[in-house]
Amino acid sequence: MAAGEAPVPVAEAIRRGMAECSPAERKVARVLLSSYPSAGFETVAKLAARAGVSGPTVLRFANRLGYRGFPDFQQALRDDLDERSASPIDLYDRHRADSGTEPVSGLGRAAAITGDTLERTFDALVPGEFDRAVDLLCTRRTRIFVAGGRFSGLLARLLAQHLQLIRPGVTALPEHDAGRIEAVSGLRRGDVVVLFDYRRYEEPTQRLAALARERRASVILFTDAWLSPIASEADVVLPSETGSPSAAFDAMTPVLAIVEAVIAECAERLGTEASARMREVEQTGRELGLY
Template sequence: MAEAGMAESIRRGMADCSPAERKVARVLLSAYPSAGFETVARLAERASVSGPTVLRFVQRLGYKGFPDFQEALRRDLDERSASPLRIHQSQGPRDGDSGTLRDRAAAISQRTLQQTFAEVSTHDLDRCVELISTASGSVLVAGGRYSGLLGRVLAQHLEQLRPRVRVLPEAPSARAALVEDLGRRDVLVLFDFRRYEEHTQRLAKAARARHASVVLFTDIWLSPIASDADVVLTSETAAPSPFDALTPILALVETVVAGCFDRLGDAAVERMSRADRAANDLGLY
């Protein structure tokens, strides 16, 4: 199982930090990863803290000193940009390789799912459900090359539970119009995983500029969007193949759908009933 990425470790560790150390964490996350390669003095200046505070912070994360922290940061960047081919080339013999494909895949998938749910923040999960369920405006969903598939799964479930849910269209004019209409009452749900996609990051910044809420599904290396997100849900990536696992992300999506159904209650049931009647009238199924 992969260790959490540096950005995610910093985010998780903030709860145990002093107020001054949290300032260092926020600077690192807001300009990740470049801020981590600055000098101790420059980082301290940007965070408005002392140099010893920066050193105490990296030691709290488990590093002997700042050079050790920066070396780990370089390794983290390699992991964040790893392609499936590179993942395959870097993998050594795996436990269970002598077993059947079924048994090997089951063992890896079970560990990945268990670790994902063990590490996901209950607060973030509840906040995600609250934002999506109570948004008085629109809920827009977008993702990348593969993660966009999971975004569509989320949207297709949510549209049965509440109004004004849409997958952000690919057509530039339609996408621009919907983004321009974003405001305080709206929520943008984004899926962004390693080899993070710049166009998705631009969506997050555009949403924040328009004061919309941003929910992010990402991996343990943490998309740069995390610094612009109100809620971050992370998932493990270990899979039987060199491709990052989609199963734990789908499990989180299904959990969010379950939470929204419970939160919306009778309103969701009534909407589903009306949708069934409309489908029957139209002879859809």
């Protein structure tokens, strides 16, 4: 295992393994992802019934993912739940307990961990999901609303500000409730809501996702490899790895890398429309004496 690399979360293992599954096993995978992680704690018989397959199919699915049996699969889910709810102090204490006499981390170690985390993030991304995100963000006359959490809100604003430069109709939702209510009160079908949600997943962001689904708007989710609860209802899921040089905090560099990739592809896709929009914004800035 590479420096800073953690075991592959169950949800990510399911997503990666679906391509190699039989049609019946893919039914099991879809049920698990649509009600993750609660569906995984049901009995084999009940999970099989929900998926419309046999009990042995569920067991074969667990084995295909590399688990020794269904109890082993469920134990991995329990471990995932611990990881999903880990706080910075939990991560820090765990690092101190595991490090022993390990030398003090330096620049070289940080570079190795960051490089490995970026590589694993892009390796795990599903090209179709990335393309679908760009399609939604480049659809003409679509209104786009972008929001994040306590820390991921910084990346949400970065995405929104860049999109605002290359297309109209983009709103960075305010952090306070009153401002959000006013901004999304007219949310409707055809709109796109882009959400950033990372462990420990935030209830206000989940409420925005629920409202978007109720209003039949599309949802693009940036999340971690453990997958926010929003993932089961999102139209597009773009997960990133969390391996970080920090003992206490998850990496945000992979999220930034995905955001920059999305911005670059959107600018390329919009082409002359993007350049015309940037000229318009630039001219308005000069008229206001800002540039």
